[in-house]
Amino acid sequence: MRAFLDYFLDESVINPRIDYLHDLARPYVIGPEGESWPYTLLVNPIDFDANVDYDVPPFAPQRILGLKSFLADRRAYIDTVIP
Secondary structure (H helix, E strand, C coil), X not given: CHHXXXXXXXXXHHHXXXXXXXXXXXXXXXXXXXXXXXXXXXXXXXXXXXXXXXXXXXXXXXXXXXXXXXXXXHHHHHHXXXX
């Protein structure tokens, strides 16, 4: 389990993968052929890009945690539980 975590949740491995997958999906979500009302849950298309690094919206009670920060927090928690 430790080897899995040290590889797959290492920021130097997971963050470039997140960026790659985000760039791959981006045209189909917010590009010219992307999602549109009523077939999207995005309130603001900018949120799709922002949510990779930041919480969206940043201070709302029902915010969506930024993907990279969420994984970093989960990794930090796991490190306290698994020696």
